[in-house]
Amino acid sequence: MRLANLQYTARPIEAETLSVILPLLAEACAEGADLVALPECATIMAKDRNTLMEEAGNEATSRGLSTLREAAARHQRWLLIGSLLLNADSGDGQMVNRSLLISPDGAIHARYDKIHMFDAELGDGQHYRESDHYIPGTTAMLAHTPLATIGMTICYDLRFPGLYRTLAEAGAQILAVPSAFTRVTGAAHWQTLLRARAIENSCFVMAPAQTGTHDGGRQTWGHSLIINPWGEILADGGEAEGISMADINLADLPKARHRIPSITGGRAFTLSETETD
Numbered sequence: 001m002r003l004a005n006l007q008y009t010a011r012p013i014e015a016e017t018l019s020v021i022l023p024l025l026a027e028a029c030a031e032g033a034d035l036v037a038l039p040e041c042a043t044i045m046a047k048d049r050n051t052l053m054e055e056a057g058n059e060a061t062s063r064g065l066s067t068l069r070e071a072a073a074r075h076q077r078w079l080l081i082g083s084l085l086l087n088a089d090s091g092d093g094q095m096v097n098r099s100l101l102i103s104p105d106g107a108i109h110a111r112y113d114k115i116h117m118f119d120a121e122l123g124d125g126q127h128y129r130e131s132d133h134y135i136p137g138t139t140a141m142l143a144h145t146p147l148a149t150i151g152m153t154i155c156y157d158l159r160f161p162g163l164y165r166t167l168a169e170a171g172a173q174i175l176a177v178p179s180a181f182t183r184v185t186g187a188a189h190w191q192t193l194l195r196a197r198a199i200e201n202s203c204f205v206m207a208p209a210q211t212g213t214h215d216g217g218r219q220t221w222g223h224s225l226i227i228n229p230w231g232e233i234l235a236d237g238g239e240a241e242g243i244s245m246a247d248i249n250l251a252d253l254p255k256a257r258h259r260i261p262s263i264t265g266g267r268a269f270t271l272s273e274t275e276t277d
Helices: 014-030 049-056 063-075 155-159 161-169 183-201 252-259
Strands: 002-007 035-037 078-087 095-102 108-113 119-123 126-129 141-144 149-152 174-176 204-207 211-213 219-221 225-227 233-236 242-247
Touching (some): 014 035, 014 063, 049 078, 063 095, 149 161, 174 183, 183 204, 183 225
Parallel strands (some): 174 204
Antiparallel strands (some): 078 095, 095 108, 211 219, 225 233
């Protein structure tokens, strides 16, 4: 099976971003990709919230979603839209950060709303409060496809390993981690966290990422990765816009899990504590 991550710098205007995505998608499909993945915030990254909400629409009205569904059907490929920022149906000004898996006929096969909100103070004036504007999801998603069983997650979820263990124990073969990691956190933690999730769960990891400088000056790390269950990096997208691809064999999963059976070898335990002095 051939996996392809698309890496690029999302613009504040959706049509401009789609003009970057669609040629990359066509190229990846022409090169034999079976599953193509886009990063978090796949079609829009805008500093101004009003611009973002105006461009986004909701799932029923999103021009980006309809365009990408048509493209998946045209190329007859599985397409993971890492996430779309969509207006919530509640109409109260809140949004959802939603990953959508599109089947080769253009249908929405699975949805996942980001559970863990990125609320962080990184220093040097960098602070993020996703929970102020986004409704967190409450349900993990395991997507069964003819290609593989895919555990769907988004970006900051990566720092919560229990989610990935739940997906792996339920049968995930590929852990999808579409992201828009900042340059600061990406340089420090990105590769380490992704390799850890692959190794501890004996799963393939597919992590398409945003890269470059976005509207308002936000910088993302790039380095889209495909990692095997042994933690080996099969593809690294570097920092430029483009495609990174790798061929994987799902037969490697039981081999890795036989060598180190951490998925089945866990044991229940209790916790005791000493008294404070």
